[in-house]
């Protein structure tokens with residue numbers, strides 16, 4: 001399942017549906033804050049040179065908490081997993097392939113760590129996208145939603161052919 005993406009100009013203030021993008025129920029009482037940096041420079045250093053973009057998406061407090069917690073946990077799990085994969089691979093290669101010279105052991109271990117991140121990226125993009133996310137480009141922002149009905153409503157509220 002891929003996310004449903006809507007691209008809008010960066011200057012445009014988006015109108016969000018009057019319900020939560022996570023549980024899809026009304027009665028919103030909080031916002032989820034997502035941020036990104038404009039352009040290539042902003043991608044590496046989103047905090048500098050006025051390239052920082054903040055978006056507040058209306059949601060429930062409880063949904064926001066779970067969403068933020070899971071997002072942070074996932075980031076920690078990913079970092080730990082990459083380290084464990086690289087260290088385990090280095091150890092196993094030393095034990096099981098003693099004929100392999102050092103640069104090759106490191107290259108194989110790093111490639112395995114990179115492979116994990118690649119699979120995680122594919123998983124996120126194709127199988128289980130986050131309920132809501134943004135990608136900031138130079139002049140536009142892409143709003144990404146897991147829920148098709150929510151995304152359809154968002155698209156209706158923000159027609160792309162009007163300024």
Ligand SMILES: [Zn+2]
Nearest residue numbers: 020023060063
């Ligand atoms: Zn909710």
